[in-house]
Amino acid sequence: MYALVDCNNFYASCERAFNPNLRNKPMAILSNNDGCVIARSDEAKVIGLPMGAPIFKWDRFCKENGIQVFSSNYPLYGDMSGRVMSILEQFTPDVEVYSIDEAFIQFKGFENYNFNEYGSQIRTRILKWTGIPTCVGMAPTKALSKVANKIARKFPNQTKGVYVIDSEEKRIKALKWIKIKDVWGIGRGLTKRLKAKGCTTALDFVLLPDDWVRKNFSIVEWKLKKDLEGIPTLQLDEVKTKQAIATTRSFEYTFSDIENIKERISTFATSCAEKLRKQGSSCHIIYVVLSSDRHKKELEQHRASKLVSLTYPSDSSLIISQEAVKAVTSIFKAGIKYKRAGVVVMGLVPTTNHQLHLFESENPKHKPLMRAIDGLNAKYADYKIKIGNQDLKRTWKMRQERLSPRYTTNINEIIKVK
Amino acid sequence: MMLHQSNNLSFFTPEDTNSLGAVFFETGISAGFPSPAEDFKEQRLSLDKELIRNKEATFFARVSGQSMIGAGLDDNDLLVIDRSLEPQNNKIAVCFLDGEFTVKRLKVDKDEVWLQPENPNYPIIKITSENNFIIWGIVTNVIKKV
Numbered sequence: 001m002y003a004l005v006d007c008n009n010f011y012a013s014c015e016r017a018f019n020p021n022l023r024n025k026p027m028a029i030l031s032n033n034d035g036c037v038i039a040r041s042d043e044a045k046v047i048g049l050p051m052g053a054p055i056f057k058w059d060r061f062c063k064e065n066g067i068q069v070f071s072s073n074y075p076l077y078g079d080m081s082g083r084v085m086s087i088l089e090q091f092t093p094d095v096e097v098y099s100i101d102e103a104f105i106q107f108k109g110f111e112n113y114n115f116n117e118y119g120s121q122i123r124t125r126i127l128k129w130t131g132i133p134t135c136v137g138m139a140p141t142k143a144l145s146k147v148a149n150k151i152a153r154k155f156p157n158q159t160k161g162v163y164v165i166d167s168e169e170k171r172i173k174a175l176k177w178i179k180i181k182d183v184w185g186i187g188r189g190l191t192k193r194l195k196a197k198g199c200t201t202a203l204d205f206v207l208l209p210d211d212w213v214r215k216n217f218s219i220v221e222w223k224l225k226k227d228l229e230g231i232p233t234l235q236l237d238e239v240k241t242k243q244a245i246a247t248t249r250s251f252e253y254t255f256s257d258i259e260n261i262k263e264r265i266s267t268f269a270t271s272c273a274e275k276l277r278k279q280g281s282s283c284h285i286i287y288v289v290l291s292s293d294r295h296k297k298e299l300e301q302h303r304a305s306k307l308v309s310l311t312y313p314s315d316s317s318l319i320i321s322q323e324a325v326k327a328v329t330s331i332f333k334a335g336i337k338y339k340r341a342g343v344v345v346m347g348l349v350p351t352t353n354h355q356l357h358l359f360e361s362e363n364p365k366h367k368p369l370m371r372a373i374d375g376l377n378a379k380y381a382d383y384k385i386k387i388g389n390q391d392l393k394r395t396w397k398m399r400q401e402r403l404s405p406r407y408t409t410n411i412n413e414i415i416k417v418k
Numbered sequence: 419m420m421l422h423q424s425n426n427l428s429f430f431t432p433e434d435t436n437s438l439g440a441v442f443f444e445t446g447i448s449a450g451f452p453s454p455a456e457d458f459k460e461q462r463l464s465l466d467k468e469l470i471r472n473k474e475a476t477f478f479a480r481v482s483g484q485s486m487i488g489a490g491l492d493d494n495d496l497l498v499i500d501r502s503l504e505p506q507n508n509k510i511a512v513c514f515l516d517g518e519f520t521v522k523r524l525k526v527d528k529d530e531v532w533l534q535p536e537n538p539n540y541p542i543i544k545i546t547s548e549n550n551f552i553i554w555g556i557v558t559n560v561i562k563k564v
Contacts (some may be wrong), residue, residue, distance in 0.1 A: 020552055116525045129475035129502050131554075273489045372420040410479065415479045417497065417512050 001107040002145040003138040005013060005088060005122060010101035012041040014080045015070055018407040018415055025068040030055055033250050034071055034401055071400035079408040083130050090137050091122055104142055104370040106236050119162035143227035144235040146184040155321035171230055185224050248342025249268045254293060255361055257339050262325050262339030262374035268343040269324035273317040276345060277370060282313035284347030286320060288327040293339035304331035313349050316366040319347065462489035469559045477555060479512055486521055488536030495562045499555035513554040521557060
């Protein structure tokens with residue numbers, strides 16, 4: 001048996017946990033730099049605030065409709081997510097964190113359990129301990145648990161947030177109910193192709209002849225079909241660590257000079273390297289992107305990217321920063337007003353599996369150096385130690401005008417009680 | 419596998435094995451007298467362990483005001499709150515009442531709930547269905563600066 005546990009309106013729920021006044025009120029959360037709407041409460045959806053709305057265009061709409069707008073508070077969301085995930089681990093050892101607000105869990109050897117009741121216990125505990133409401137969908141396969149979760153969310157009064165697909169009858173009913181475009185893993189392109197074939201529901205998809213699906217689609221869709229048929233084909237992701245880490249940002253201003261861009265890239269690369277060290281990974285590939293402001297059509301546009309492969313995996317800020325800066329220098333074009341840049345590290349391997357290379361090897365001094373830098377930065381916060389090409393006075397100049405307090409990670413920002 | 423060959427030298431890449439290799443004994447193996455203290459080493463005391471029973475459900479709050487001085491909760495004290503504990507008569511709870519967080523002693527009497535301050539200058543509050551009221555968590559410890 002699998003379950004998908006999904007937090008309802010996660011970002012809004014995190015804010016509400018520490019500010020119950022926001023309950024039942026329309027809310028919106030903005031992207032980094034307060035650019036556009038990345039999360040909405042159900043109430044805001046009903047009023048008609050669209051996902052991705054650029055806030056400068058929708059500010060008046062929000063004010064007029066009483067929609068409370070917040071900057072994204074990742075220290076808070078991250079901490080609350082961690083709490084939810086570790087509560088899940090109290091119910092079963094097999095937890096796959098799927099995203100910040102959802103996890104697949106698997107029950108092996110739980111045959112005698114009343115899953116409806118167990119799901120309800122999970123939901124109740126998370127709500128009581130953290131204040132975060134969730135929906136739990138349970139079924140014999142991952143893809144079906146995702147469908148069950150949608151049903152639990154769509155019919156809160158009947159399901160009380162928990163729905164279990166545990167009979168053939170319920171499976172057919174669920175597949176008949178869910179539209180093909182809402183099925184996990186079916187993208188827009190696929191929806192179009194399936195619709196042309198007369199598939200509008202998941203049931204239509206499952207009833208397609210096996211041979212035809214095999215011939216016309218990839219292995220992924222084949223597996224998905226089997227999963228929806230109730231045959232477990234998709235397993236819990238055994239890789240617990242992330243496959244790629246990205247740090248990309250829009251700048252406050254545009255930059256046309258290489259020095260400023262080098263500094264930004266170095267900072268993003270350092271941040272990626274730090275995250276790598278935190279999860280015990282090293283990267284093989286560094287991907288650097290640089291682009292002008294695509295909203296300013298009157299300006300000359302330039303978007304370029306470069307992928308650098310390292311001869312040996314690294315988690316050193318010095319190496320990753322150096323390579324990223326080299327890469328960005330090679331794609332930089334003079335005279336362009338750049339607005340956005342990013343560093344993505346990929347091809348991750350566990351740091352312990354380093355294979356030594358005779359001709360090129362990381363200076364062994366990097367390891368203790370990185371440990372010392374990480375230690376000092378953690379102790380004194382605010383990044384006291386930086387590498388030379390990072391601007392010393394400059395930290396994250398993110399625009400966060402509507403940031404809520406970091407209730408769980410900063411002692412000076414905890415709730416006040418009278 | 420051979421990687422490179424010159425007139426005098428051949429280079430080979432090392433084999434990547436999964437073996438953990440030799441076990442490293444941190445204490446070392448000494449030929450002298452063993453440290454008599456080694457067997458009695460214990461973990462250092464941890465306030466986290468003392469004060470936090472359930473870390474997933476534990477949150478902190480800062481006291482503002484004098485309403486609970488009788489219970490030892492002074493202005494600016496730090497409260498440890500466990501949300502997983504059940505509210506009970508006589509427990510000190512952080513509640514959300516009509517738009518504000520408040521800390522008071524719970525008085526539960528049949529089907530009535532009262533919030534009792536521990537300062538004679540503050541009134542006892544009866545909770546009715548008119549109130550917007552949530553018991554947010556139970557206070558387990560108070561930490562104060564001296």
